[in-house]
Amino acid sequence: MATTKVTTNVIADDAITTAKILDDNVTTGKILDANITTAKLADDSVSFEKVDAEFTTSSALSAGATVAVDFDAAQVFTLTPNANTTFNITNPKIGVTKTLIVTGAGGSYTADTWTVGGSSGTFNKIAGTYDDTSSKKNLYQITCVSATEFWYSISQIAS
Secondary structure (H helix, E strand, O other), X not given: OOOXXXXXXXXXXXXXXHHHOOHHHOOHHHOOHHHOOHHHOOOOOOOHHHOOHHHOOXXXXXXXXXXXXXXXXXXXXXXOOOOOOEEEEEOOOOOOEEEXXXXXXXXXXXXXXXXXXXXXXXXXXXXXXXXXXXXXXXXXXXXXXXXXXXXXXXXEOOO
């Protein structure tokens, strides 16, 4: 039996079009992960629904003397303290800003000390002071600028 040589000339340019490929024939199982690259994604092609939960969800933190703030877990965190509180950041991501909404408990608690991974880090306060007045909302915005350095501010709703 003779062997036939196959060359790139067999398929004419523009012979295979989107209209000729059935949707049912292209499946995730047939596309290798290594073949999907950033360059192949069109601008604005990733919707909010496809973004990781760390950017699209809110998470209630458990009150205590040390409260874990996992940067992988959510975008917005809520807390009502039941003691003087130290926030311990885990899984920090450089360039990512997280929001904490800390509602005052009325117990004269503090909520403005920080650690990263259980150790000291550099926490640069830009502005603001925590207000523990009962039901007072405090908005913290904290940005990671290196593995152990953060900039943050605290503000309240204008009255």
